[in-house]
Amino acid sequence: MTAQHAFADALLHWFDQHGRSHLPWQHNRTPYRVWVSEIMLQQTQVTTVIPFYERFMAAFPTVHDLAIAPEDTVLHLWTGLGYYARARNLHRSAKTICADHDGRFPENLDDLVSLPGIGRSTAGAILCLAMGGRAPILDGNVKRVLARYYAVEGWPGQRTVSDQLWALAEHHTPHQRVADYTQAVMDLGATCCKRTQPTCPTCPLQANCSALATQNQTAFPGRKPQKPKPSRQRWFAVAIRSSGEVLLQKRAANGIWGGLWAPPELSDERSAREWLHHNVGVSAAECYLGTPFHHVFTHFKLEATPVYGRCAENQTHSPSVKFDDNDLRWFGLDPVPSVGLPAPIVRLLKTLGNDA
Ligand code: SF4
Structure with missing residues (x-):
């Protein structure tokens, strides 16, 4: 088995026993439900997101419901989540999907990333988790797992570091069980390879993890250079x-x-x-x-x-x-x-x- 396959196989094996399956967006997976969850999770912890997600879905069960909602109602349901551009972009994208795509999500990466607020990772998640496609994702959890596993130096906000991580994400995304793999790598980052105090002894990747080998896990990924805030x-x-x-x-x-x-x-x-x-x-x-x-x-x-x-x-x-x-x-x-x-x-x- 190649190292490429061993990585995905170890993750999938772990996922079958320890992956999360209770999150509200993991049921009735549609592009719309996955999209909203991915946007909410961009800057916010899962436990904070769950009640917001459930209220949002109750108010706007479909992309059409979101498209026709008044902006004030959308922003009201976002109050407390912060980063309000996310909500405005969701609303704008919902209108575009209904007006230009007949209410259906585009099924290719380029069309998805052309929508406001949908980056390459979110588009990849929608394709893999809800459409049976294959595309790498690189959210915060995945960046952390890959940066540690390969001891990738530098802050992922830098282009060269980001390119390196995207190449690794692409390299490891399998051709089968892509949705499970995508969920597995996100789950590993959220529950095992945590930002502080990763639980390496329970990690399926521990045998070949570079950061663990040097006991330097929390040095990866590199921090954003800090400037004092005015x-x-x-x-x-x-x-x-x-x-x-x-x-x-x-x-x-x-x-x-x-x-x-x-x-x-x-x-x-x-x-x-x-x-x-x-x-x-x-x-x-x-x-x-x-x-x-x-x-x-x-x-x-x-x-x-x-x-x-x-x-x-x-x-x-x-x-x-x-x-x-x-x-x-x-x-x-x-x-x-x-x-x-x-x-x-x-x-x-x-x-x-x-x-x-
Ligand atoms: S061994 Fe530890 S640092 Fe390495 S990927 Fe697993 S949890 Fe993260």
């Missing part, structure tokens, strides 16, 4: 009616928190006070500061301070200021509005009773 200071103008309703603004589709709802964000305290004065008639002196909070994004740290302004029930926008009513709206907070809300804003709204 801080960005922002002020949120939080207008609150006597009834408890809060004024939220739908953010532009692109950029941080695109398409989500949040109190208007200003670059300094004075602008936040002026915004409240001009738009809901609260004088700058009546505005007051709330408890600052922070949130860490991939590229920067947000340091935010709420500026509160309380207004009467019938107080609304200044007639001199034109708002698109679709983008600026009063919301009651009980229950939490059924629109997309960034997690820090959900926390802010929950503390209004203490702060405001």
Whole structure:
């Protein structure tokens, strides 16, 4: 048996006894269900994803249901998962699949990766797991297994390292039982070859694993070079009616928190006070500061301070200021509005009773 076959055979043998079979997306495997699970799992742990996945599937059982849903509903069901571009891309791709492909997923890699948010690994997973095709995948779990097994140096975000890992992934993808192999290598990374404290004594690949041989498992894959994150200071103008309703603004589709709802964000305290004065008639002196909070994004740290302004029930926008009513709206907070809300804003709204 060649080393190529031995790798896949060892994994498949292990998978038959120890692979996961209880995950919700492993049942009734359709391209749509696999796709949604792969997108949710891109930056998020399985245990976090499961309840989000089940709610999402209950709301949108088919790609058609997702395509015709309002964006606010899609983003609402994503609230708490983070990386909202994933949800916007899912929605856009669902529309394209329905409009251009008659509601059916394309059955080749090139057409799949042309859809928004579907990269080569996600396309490979859809093809292998739901369509009986053969294509390598290289998600975070697979990168870790291959980088350790071959002691591949360097951060996988670098092109040369990524190319090396893709070549290894392609090399080991078998021609039979491709779906099981694909699931097996993902499962091994998730349950055995874990990021910290891999359980090598139970690993089917231990006999030839380079990282284990040198007891250097957690050095692979290489870490992303760390740069200090810059801080960005922002002020949120939080207008609150006597009834408890809060004024939220739908953010532009692109950029941080695109398409989500949040109190208007200003670059300094004075602008936040002026915004409240001009738009809901609260004088700058009546505005007051709330408890600052922070949130860490991939590229920067947000340091935010709420500026509160309380207004009467019938107080609304200044007639001199034109708002698109679709983008600026009063919301009651009980229950939490059924629109997309960034997690820090959900926390802010929950503390209004203490702060405001
Ligand atoms: S032997 Fe250990 S480090 Fe190597 S692939 Fe298996 S779990 Fe990962």
